[in-house]
Amino acid sequence: MFVNLKETAEKLKSAENILVTSHINPDGDAIGSTLALMQILRSMKKNVQVYIDDNVPKSFLNLPCVDEIKRPAENEKFSADLFVVLDTSADRIGKVSEMTDAPILNIDHHVTNKGVDCDLHLEVEAAATCEIIFNIAHELGAEITENAAICLYTGMATDTGFFNYSNTKPSTFRAAAELVERGVQPNLIIEQIDKRTFQEVKVMSAALRTTKLYFGGKAAGMFVDEELYKKTNTTEGFIDLIRVIDTVDVAFLLTSHEKNICRVSMRSKNANVAEIAKRLGGGGHIRAAGCTLQKTLEEAKQILIQAIGEYLVETNNISREEFENCEEISISNF
Ligand SMILES: [Mn+2]
Known part of the structure; x- marks a missing residue:
């Protein structure tokens, strides 16, 4: 079932124990969106944990709170009342799918996502899932701290090829501008991501x-x-x-x-x-x-x-x- 921004915010508000995940082979948007949502929800006193069934790519190991991302152990469970799946449909999350039976809230911008067996908030016009999380933070009236802003900016920058691809919209720049106002330094982000041995x-x-x-x-x-x-x-x-x-x-x-x-x-x-x-x-x-x-x-x-x-x-x-x-x-x- 499709849910709009307001309903998505309501579902997050009424949950207390929230498991957040994203796809295997995670990219900047997967890592950035899970970490940002975790920080936003924790600021609302929710019990939130991020699990991703893969390693965090080297380019993103310096993101704020990255150490909070766990990889599920064999048969590990998480007692959740809401299971949030970001930047993918729920069939690309590896073993995390076995951690809970909680209802799934899927937040994504991939046009191929059909939202099977879950509540799906899909914004295909959004350049990145991080852009949607930015909108959700506003809907929730939650503060976007500098650390959360760094995570959101990273996802938006990587999914748009640093604001070059055709998915870059005026709304993308507006969100990015606000994140820079909140303390993001774009030069430091690209330096970190483009760094090569x-x-x-x-x-x-x-x-x-x-x-x-x-x-x-x-x-x-x-x-x-x-x-x-x-x-x-x-x-x-x-x-x-x-x-x-x-x-x-x-x-x-x-x-x-x-x-x-x-x-x-x-x-x-x-x-x-x-x-x-x-x-x-x-x-x-x-x-x-x-x-x-x-x-x-x-x-x-x-x-x-x-x-x-x-x-x-x-x-x-x-x-x-x-x-x-x-x-x-x-x-x-x-
Ligand atoms: Mn994405």
């Missing part, structure tokens, strides 16, 4: 050399195998390196984290990559989406190129002939 830059350069173009340059892909991934355990920002290519509409990054498990990230300038991801069992936004394929890197690559090609044919971006005669152009031929 020399080893990471080396891995990035190796990844860049795997770049391939497809469909006359309309799609570009990067491939990070298990061995390369293990050297730094991050691919943050890699896809942006190829998204900029002038001919490219769809950019993708294929990462093999472990044997026969590949994570796919896609970005686009025009194409609806949420649709492509959905066909492969994933989801996301029109211009930023992803999925997981239980395949080898080579198998996953074939499936993905096929799906992107089919989509480009259906949307009249390439002809059936161009699809069938697709040539792979490698950067290493340079």
